[in-house]
Amino acid sequence: MTLPWMQAPRERLENALVRKRLGHAPLICGPAGLGKLALAEWLLARLLCLAPAGEAPCGQCRSCQLLASGGHPDSFRVGIPEDKKEIPVDSVRQLISSLQLTPSVGPHRVGLVEPAEAMNRNAANALLKTLEEPAANAWLILVSHQPGQLPATIRSRCQKIVIRPPEADAAATWLTDRHPDLPAADRARALALAAGAPLAASRLLEGQGLEHGQRILDDLLQVAAGGPVSAAAGEDWFARPDLTWHWLSVWVAAFMHQAEGLSGNALPEQLALPDPIGSDRLVLLWEQAIAGRQMADSAVRHDLLMGKWLLEWARSFPTGQ
Ligand SMILES: [Zn+2]
Known part of the structure; x- marks a missing residue:
């Protein structure tokens, strides 16, 4: 490469x-x-x-x-x-x-x-x-x-x-060469999420359902800022439980890196949580997301599991219910 x-x-x-x-x-x-x-x-x-x-x-x-x-x-x-x-x-x-x-x-x-x-x-x-x-x-x-x-x-x-990120044009050109079949909007979104780092953006695009991932992140940030849990997890969360659990684990892992001052995961700085969460709590939430993903194909009620997970997430913040 x-x-x-x-x-x-x-x-x-x-x-x-x-x-x-x-x-x-x-x-x-x-x-x-x-x-x-x-x-x-x-x-x-x-x-x-x-x-x-x-x-x-x-x-x-x-x-x-x-x-x-x-x-x-x-x-x-x-x-x-x-x-x-x-x-x-x-x-x-x-x-x-x-x-x-x-x-x-x-x-x-x-x-x-x-x-x-x-x-x-x-x-x-x-x-x-x-x-x-x-x-x-x-x-x-x-x-x-x-x-x-x-x-x-x-x-x-x-x-x-x-080492600094390349110019936006150079990054976009490189990403287009790597992922020529994806819509340009997806590439632009991935680059924005990865704060202009091309390899990080490419890793995001190799994962599935970038748009879904973006929506999950928006929901997480809204709940973190005190928004109601009921408004967050909608039908689209439950339609593809495997994808939803996947992205929950991706974002929580990113917040874990951020909490520890590492930036090994693609999370732009402006997406910082309104209040810091302890590492222990993030690890717990991450483990639950991984466990949920492992059960994605089984007949469990993912809507209930995700609702419970999201309540835990909400309670991690002072404004949470
Ligand atoms: Zn040699």
């Missing part, structure tokens, strides 16, 4: 590398849904490649082949473990000790942490020590959707590479 708006940042990184002006810890940051991870992967491959040609990893050398096979001994990735909500200190400690070993293939070892803001406090502290005394021959790439959530001490020791 080519991301034209990443061409300029790639060239900037390549220039910095060639002039030996790239610090040992680049921090690639910007809103979610722009392809920052793809840029980080490119940089990792570029740093490990034994015969980089121009701005591209060669794809032929032993290093590139090992990377392609997924088993490069000098490449280390750290993310949120599947059963956790944050990056634990153990993952970071393991990364640090791995980076200190002598490279096996080429001259460098490279670590990649994504999303960096998900490191818990201990993990961030452990990483800070490495940033203060970097291992020789080691690079550490950080990717962050919310660099403001990182400790200032970490930010100040990284070289910030800021």
Whole structure:
């Protein structure tokens, strides 16, 4: 997948590398849904490649082949473990000790942490020590959707590479190439919902029933602002219970990300809830939506279940019934 708006940042990184002006810890940051991870992967491959040609990893050398096979001994990735909500200190400690070993293939070892803001406090502290005394021959790439959530001490020791959303025209053109068969109105709506981030918009379009999803979101926001529950869930909610539960889980997950200061999900800032809801409550509502979706094909009364869910949602706000 080519991301034209990443061409300029790639060239900037390549220039910095060639002039030996790239610090040992680049921090690639910007809103979610722009392809920052793809840029980080490119940089990792570029740093490990034994015969980089121009701005591209060669794809032929032993290093590139090992990377392609997924088993490069000098490449280390750290993310949120599947059963956790944050990056634990153990993952970071393991990364640090791995980076200190002598490279096996080429001259460098490279670590990649994504999303960096998900490191818990201990993990961030452990990483800070490495940033203060970097291992020789080691690079550490950080990717962050919310660099403001990182400790200032970490930010100040990284070289910030800021990625911005492309111009509206460029984003629309890219999205049209990806989803040529969808109505233009859907593409525009998805881009608006994703605050101009093309990959996030594309993910919204790959999901089903964008229009339905928009209506569900409008209803949720109205109830959150004190609107009556009875006016929210109409016939259209019950006509496709699978879709409704799907979108309920999507939006609650987005609000969860927002409550935690992450922006890994497509939710424009102007759609913030009138009052913050506790994470515990959001997790509960999210689990109920997932459970509802799993029962979508069974003969349960989805109208009753959704009514109950929506009451719970309403009661999460001070104005709620
Ligand atoms: Zn190569």
